[in-house]
Amino acid sequence: MSRLREHGDVVRLKLGPKTVYAVTAPALTGALALSNDFIIAGPLWESLEGLLGKEGVATANGPRHRRQRRTIQPAFRLDAIPGYGPIMEEEAHALAERWKSGETIDCTSESFRVAVRIAARCLLRGEYMDERAERLCVALATVFRGMYRRMVVPLGPLYNLPLPANREFNRALADLHLLVDEIVAERRASGQKPDDLLTALLEAKDENGDPIGEQEIHDQVVAILTPGSETIASTIMWLLHMLAEHPEHADRVHDEVQAVTGGRPVVFADVRGLRHTNNVVVESMRLSPAVWILTRRAVRDTELGGYSIPSGADIIYSPYAIQRDPKSYERHLEFDPDRWLPDRVKDIPKHAMSPFSVGNRKCPSDHFSMAQLTLVTAALATRYRFEQVAGSKDATRVGITLRPHDLRVRPVAR
Ligand code: HEM
Numbered sequence: 001m002s003r004l005r006e007h008g009d010v011v012r013l014k015l016g017p018k019t020v021y022a023v024t025a026p027a028l029t030g031a032l033a034l035s036n037d038f039i040i041a042g043p044l045w046e047s048l049e050g051l052l053g054k055e056g057v058a059t060a061n062g063p064r065h066r067r068q069r070r071t072i073q074p075a076f077r078l079d080a081i082p083g084y085g086p087i088m089e090e091e092a093h094a095l096a097e098r099w100k101s102g103e104t105i106d107c108t109s110e111s112f113r114v115a116v117r118i119a120a121r122c123l124l125r126g127e128y129m130d131e132r133a134e135r136l137c138v139a140l141a142t143v144f145r146g147m148y149r150r151m152v153v154p155l156g157p158l159y160n161l162p163l164p165a166n167r168e169f170n171r172a173l174a175d176l177h178l179l180v181d182e183i184v185a186e187r188r189a190s191g192q193k194p195d196d197l198l199t200a201l202l203e204a205k206d207e208n209g210d211p212i213g214e215q216e217i218h219d220q221v222v223a224i225l226t227p228g229s230e231t232i233a234s235t236i237m238w239l240l241h242m243l244a245e246h247p248e249h250a251d252r253v254h255d256e257v258q259a260v261t262g263g264r265p266v267v268f269a270d271v272r273g274l275r276h277t278n279n280v281v282v283e284s285m286r287l288s289p290a291v292w293i294l295t296r297r298a299v300r301d302t303e304l305g306g307y308s309i310p311s312g313a314d315i316i317y318s319p320y321a322i323q324r325d326p327k328s329y330e331r332h333l334e335f336d337p338d339r340w341l342p343d344r345v346k347d348i349p350k351h352a353m354s355p356f357s358v359g360n361r362k363c364p365s366d367h368f369s370m371a372q373l374t375l376v377t378a379a380l381a382t383r384y385r386f387e388q389v390a391g392s393k394d395a396t397r398v399g400i401t402l403r404p405h406d407l408r409v410r411p412v413a414r
Helices: 026-034 043-052 062-076 078-098 107-124 129-152 156-160 164-190 197-202 214-245 247-261 268-273 275-287 319-323 366-383
Strands: 010-015 018-023 294-298 302-304 307-309 314-317 384-388 393-398 402-406 408-413
Touching (some): 018 026, 026 294, 026 302, 043 129, 062 078, 062 197, 062 214, 078 366, 107 129, 107 197, 107 214, 107 366, 107 402, 129 164, 129 214, 156 164, 164 197, 164 214, 197 214, 214 247, 214 275, 214 366, 214 384, 247 268, 247 366, 268 366, 275 366, 366 384
Parallel strands (some): 018 314
Antiparallel strands (some): 010 018, 302 307, 393 402
């Protein structure tokens, strides 16, 4: 994907019998995401729907999608985020507390764990969520592993064979759906209606003003938990990798947090003042974006940057390639958080850094995500220095998201 830009702003690719259009110029990825001529569809989405459900916001289009976005949006609005502050703080500090100086940390499971706990506890609330969050972690981690294989290697019936890997995948997928049913049933039985996303989903009405169906409620919870966990988990893994590989920036994060907090534990309200920490998170997301590929399908004959795109064509673009493009970034492969300082950021072309995308499919969780990532980074870097240990595999693993293969680090108390 990174090399395609040399061939043009839109590149026609033959993938077996299929023609796919790859968009390589930042401005055109923005135009694609903002145009009504393209929808979410294509083979990758279809296989996703088969596993996770057809009625959730991430795969819906048209009026249903607009209605679903209206239902979930209030839970992610900028003014709703401080309400999640205490849970984010608690989870960030509990993570730092769980780790002991000198021991080896399995970053994959630890990052997944904190990501799922924050999403589940903030958005679905409830005390029971602690134990459920643990089960959700196990189910989601296994499902994500198997799902990518099923999306890109369509072996169809072979995935039904009673092999250990298939059985483990099926068990985890069944448990994920069961967990979601349990969460919904328990909330209903409790008779409580806290002001949260789950209440919004349970009270949602369809286009005719009738309550939405059980399947849609279920698929909506799945559609929020699944993108909410793997993306954050992968980003936290890359942040830990960055803290280990760039101790000078880890030290700057530590110093900034100390200056802002005066030595007390960092809290949610500090996040706005943690400019450098925020820039470190953004720069880490630039070089190692969790979401590395996005797809659309043309719904009519149209054009993009002067190139004709026929109706039904599948389009792909890669935030990874866009965010590492030497045409957009000076010293494009260098980890340089200061490129996000106000006087330098203006040199970066529009849409060259849109890790949450733009337009009607933009991630609803941009503020929610940035707040928790900044807080977790601040809490960890104030307490520890990190180093990779022997046997850690930090090469990039390509899956539904990009993450290190098997990152292992040792925290050393400051
Ligand atoms: C959609 C990125 C975290 C929920 C998206 C999209 C991107 C994205 C790029 C747009 C997909 C497209 O255009 O096809 C990220 C990144 C995250 C993150 C980089 C963290 C580092 C989260 C979290 C949640 C979430 C924490 C929920 C708790 C969603 C949902 C959609 C979405 C529901 C579908 C929106 C729609 O289709 O209308 N995300 N996301 N994301 N994200 Fe996120």
